[in-house]
Amino acid sequence: MEATNDQTIIALFEDRNEQALAESERHYGALCRSVARSITGSEEDAEECLNDAMLTAWNAIPPEKPKNFRAYLLRLVRNAALDRYRAAHTEKRSADRNSGSLDELAEIIPNGSDVVKETEQREILAAVTAFLQKLPQKQRDLFVRRYWYATDIAALAEMFRMSENHVKVTLSRLRKRLKAALEKEGLL
Amino acid sequence: MNPLKFSEIISDLPDEMIESAAEPRRKSFPYHILTAAAAGIIMVIAAAIYPKLRMQIPPVTAPPAVTDSAVTASETQTAAAATSQTVSTNTTATDDTASGSASTVSPQQTHTTVSRTESAGVRTETTAAIPPNTELPLETVPYTSTLQKASADTAVFDGTTTMDMIPCVETEHDTTSSAEDKPTSLTESTTVNAYPPDEEETTALKEEECISYQTLTVPVWSKPNGKIPETLPQRNDAECGYEMWSEEQLRAFFGADAPPEEYCETDYDFLAIHCCAPTPDMLILYINLTQIPRCTVMYDLTAADYMNHETVFVIPVPKVLHIDPSAIATSFWPVEADGLFDAYPTNRTDIYYTEQAQN
Numbered sequence: 001m002e003a004t005n006d007q008t009i010i011a012l013f014e015d016r017n018e019q020a021l022a023e024s025e026r027h028y029g030a031l032c033r034s035v036a037r038s039i040t041g042s043e044e045d046a047e048e049c050l051n052d053a054m055l056t057a058w059n060a061i062p063p064e065k066p067k068n069f070r071a072y073l074l075r076l077v078r079n080a081a082l083d084r085y086r087a088a089h090t091e092k093r094s095a096d097r098n099s100g101s102l103d104e105l106a107e108i109i110p111n112g113s114d115v116v117k118e119t120e121q122r123e124i125l126a127a128v129t130a131f132l133q134k135l136p137q138k139q140r141d142l143f144v145r146r147y148w149y150a151t152d153i154a155a156l157a158e159m160f161r162m163s164e165n166h167v168k169v170t171l172s173r174l175r176k177r178l179k180a181a182l183e184k185e186g187l188l
Numbered sequence: 189m190n191p192l193k194f195s196e197i198i199s200d201l202p203d204e205m206i207e208s209a210a211e212p213r214r215k216s217f218p219y220h221i222l223t224a225a226a227a228g229i230i231m232v233i234a235a236a237i238y239p240k241l242r243m244q245i246p247p248v249t250a251p252p253a254v255t256d257s258a259v260t261a262s263e264t265q266t267a268a269a270a271t272s273q274t275v276s277t278n279t280t281a282t283d284d285t286a287s288g289s290a291s292t293v294s295p296q297q298t299h300t301t302v303s304r305t306e307s308a309g310v311r312t313e314t315t316a317a318i319p320p321n322t323e324l325p326l327e328t329v330p331y332t333s334t335l336q337k338a339s340a341d342t343a344v345f346d347g348t349t350t351m352d353m354i355p356c357v358e359t360e361h362d363t364t365s366s367a368e369d370k371p372t373s374l375t376e377s378t379t380v381n382a383y384p385p386d387e388e389e390t391t392a393l394k395e396e397e398c399i400s401y402q403t404l405t406v407p408v409w410s411k412p413n414g415k416i417p418e419t420l421p422q423r424n425d426a427e428c429g430y431e432m433w434s435e436e437q438l439r440a441f442f443g444a445d446a447p448p449e450e451y452c453e454t455d456y457d458f459l460a461i462h463c464c465a466p467t468p469d470m471l472i473l474y475i476n477l478t479q480i481p482r483c484t485v486m487y488d489l490t491a492a493d494y495m496n497h498e499t500v501f502v503i504p505v506p507k508v509l510h511i512d513p514s515a516i517a518t519s520f521w522p523v524e525a526d527g528l529f530d531a532y533p534t535n536r537t538d539i540y541y542t543e544q545a546q547n
Contacts, residue, residue: 031210070210071203078199086192105191116189121197124189128198132205144209148198 006069013061021054028070032077038101038150039081040088049080056080078148101150104171108179110188124187131181135174142167143174433458 005027012020029050036046053076066072116124132140142160145151157164182188433441438458 068203068207071206074206074210075199079196082192082196082199089192102191102195105194109189109191109194116193116197120189124194124197125200129201129205132201137208140205141209144201144205147195148201148206149209 006066009069010061010065013058014065021058024054024057024069024073025050028073031070032074034151035074035149036077036081038152039078040084045084045088046081049077049084052080053077074149100152101147104175105147108175108182108188120187123185124182127182127185127187128178131178139170139174142170143178146171431460433460 005023009020009023009027012023032050032053033043033046036049037043040046040049053073056076057073132143135143138160142156145156145159146153151159153164153167156162156167160167162170179188435458437460441460
């Protein structure tokens with residue numbers, strides 16, 4: 001069903017039909033806003049992020065033809081939200097609004113330069129991907145939900161039918177294991 | 189790198205992971221349904237099979253009558269086979285004065301003896317060849333049959349009295365050539381085998397007899413482990429006999445090293461036997477398991493060395509045997525070894541035991 005939706009939406013994009021934006025909004029708008037809102041902490045910023053992502057997709061398709069339109073759109077929204085978060089964080093020079101997942105990541109990722117070489121980025125991504133692939137699906141989903149979607153703990157507990165404490169403990173263990181994996185690869 | 193940069197880097201995680209995490213609840217498996225289905229299947233199977241299993245419990249029947257008729261040569265041979273598993277295979281010729289009649293087997297004749305072991309309805313037979321030129325008593329007191337009867341009766345037996353009934357035999361055995369003095373040492377002896385007493389070849393065991401025999405390998409500790417003294421003071425009745433010891437009692441007697449670690453678990457009781465009279469260095473201990481009908485465990489204490497009147501030796505007894513310490517019946521049965529055979533008629537102790545047990 002979603003694949004059919006994706007193909008239809010991509011076809012509309014390729015036809016330069018503005019209905020593509022409406023269909024994207026209808027199918028994936030809520031999820032995209034949720035991700036953006038979790039990162040930026042603002043409903044308005046989330047809406048802006050979604051609009052930016054829609055514009056980026058409109059400009060990129062064609063020639064791009066994503067295999068998974070939902071993941072593609074989510075990634076655009078997430079990147080837009082992170083850009084907006086960085087801008088806001090730089091301006092305020094204060095505690096970030098998204099104190100959840102990034103704070104947790106700060107436990108394993110030391111604060112350093114924002115400049116990372118392209119090759120190093122690829123190595124880190126490959127290491128994280130390999131680490132996640134070795135995890136059981138539930139733990140992998142939990143990790144991605146927390147650190148990719150930036151879903152809060154309470155929502156995760158309800159989503160995965162776990163207690164909040166259990167979610168926190170599980171995530172803490174996963175972070176430690178990820179840190180060990182990255183250190184083993186010499187990436188930290 | 190910082191957390192924000194790391195977060196940007198992982199934006200390019202594979203689509204599959206992002207998709208999978210998008211709707212995690214959709215992938216949750218209804219384990220409760222599986223559990224309920226499995227429970228239902230098990231209940232159905234149990235309901236179907238359990239009545240049949242109950243019907244397959246073998247009935248307990250009365251033990252077969254034992255006749256006190258004259259024993260054939262095969263009985264004696266069978267007994268010899270029982271001892272030859274752990275003792276020297278050179279069977280010593282005997283002249284049983286108790287029976288008063290003995291004959292010599294032809295030197296050219298080779299006897300094949302058969303010992304049987306039956307467990308869970310499966311009987312195994314082992315054969316042992318007695319070399320030619322061996323004199324075998326053709327007629328003797330049927331200790332084997334008597335033992336069978338005793339075990340069948342599962343009489344509750346007073347061990348103290350039994351120990352008194354063990355004859356104090358003056359042996360001509362050279363004590364200097366035997367085990368050295370090892371006072372107060374925890375001597376880990378050799379194997380203690382519990383195996384079934386043999387019965388005469390012509391007696392067929394019925395399936396429903398269900399005699400359960402155990403084969404065990406456990407150490408035997410004795411203290412002191414020395415010579416038989418010249419004088420043979422007797423213990424008081426109260427000092428003889430046997431009792432079940434706890435680990436603490438065992439340690440108090442043998443020291444902190446007893447029992448070895450592998451017996452410190454809860455799987456063992458410790459049968460402590462206080463000897464009243466000197467016993468030879470090779471003997472067999474019968475234990476009637478009164479809680480297991482028709483079951484006799486026979487421990488072969490082949491390396492217990494000399495035990496004098498002060499000797500206490502301890503056998504770890506698996507709790508699975510369910511030995512009731514208050515209703516245990518033991519007897520010592522010396523077997524042939526270095527001339528002791530002559531001094532100890534093989535059946536003498538056992539006769540005392542079984543007669544007493546039947547009384």
